[in-house]
Amino acid sequence: SAVISQKPSRDICQRGTSLTIQCQVDSQVTMMFWYRQQPGQSLTLIATANQGSEATYESGFVIDKFPISRPNLTFSTLTVSNMSPEDSSIYLCSVPGEGGLNEQYFGPGTRLTVT
Amino acid sequence: QKEVEQNSGPLSVPEGAIASLNCTYSDRGSQSFFWYRQYSGKSPELIMFIYSNGDKEDGRFTAQLNKASQYVSLLIRDSQPSDSATYLCAVNLYNFNKFYFGSGTKLNVKP
Numbered sequence: 121s122a123v124i125s126q127k128p129s130r131d132i133c134q135r136g137t138s139l140t141i142q143c144q145v146d147s148q149v150t151m152m153f154w155y156r157q158q159p160g161q162s163l164t165l166i167a168t169a170n171q172g173s174e175a176t177y178e179s180g181f182v183i184d185k186f187p188i189s190r191p192n193l194t195f196s197t198l199t200v201s202n203m204s205p206e207d208s209s210i211y212l213c214s215v216p217g218e219g220g221l222n223e224q225y226f227g228p229g230t231r232l233t234v235t
Numbered sequence: 236q237k238e239v240e241q242n243s244g245p246l247s248v249p250e251g252a253i254a255s256l257n258c259t260y261s262d263r264g265s266q267s268f269f270w271y272r273q274y275s276g277k278s279p280e281l282i283m284f285i286y287s288n289g290d291k292e293d294g295r296f297t298a299q300l301n302k303a304s305q306y307v308s309l310l311i312r313d314s315q316p317s318d319s320a321t322y323l324c325a326v327n328l329y330n331f332n333k334f335y336f337g338s339g340t341k342l343n344v345k346p
Contacts (some may be wrong), residue, residue, distance in 0.1 A: 162337060162338045163323070185276075
């Protein structure tokens with residue numbers, strides 16, 4: 121499976137500010153995914169980042185709040201904008217595997233705390 | 236109705252016992268089914284996948300799928316304290332790259 125890294129691994133931010141999270145993959149992938157895992161909860165898909173086109177957002181998530189960039193096939197960023205304490209979560213990027221069953225592999229995550 | 240349902244637990248089993256984790260899903264169009272293990276503070280790790288009815292074994296793990304009952308399970312034989320984690324069931328619809336995750340079952344294996 122691909123090796124995925126994320127930066128930063130954790131951060132504490134003040135409300136009203138923005139944080140950009142980076143996801144780097146060691147191989148080229150067509151799609152990258154961004155998930156949120158709120159405390160004690162499961163994973164919720166935020167959006168699918170496609171290289172060369174706009175990201176596709178899931179219901180309840182909007183581009184103004186979570187702008188995504190995908191400049192090439194190995195890198196993506198997710199920005200959490202105008203943060204509030206409710207945005208405190210772990211943010212994870214994932215990429216599809218090569219097993220043909222659309223399995224996904226996750227990066228180590230970014231733990232965000234908004235005060 | 237949630238797409239994927241799991242009992243949140245915690246499920247406690249003694250070391251060496253069989254742990255049985257269950258998951259139900261709502262969409263009959265679901266194609267592939269996955270079990271992830273997540274240790275506290277870590278990201279999910281894929282441990283098993285299954286797409287055909289029946290059983291699939293990998294070491295101490297067995298995944299079971301019953302599409303008629305919309306039910307998938309994970310058995311862990313000879314449970315070890317290192318198996319203590321939250322186990323997430325995930326379902327892939329129509330072979331799109333879109334997953335729905337259950338809320339996870341917390342497993343405690345007691346020495």
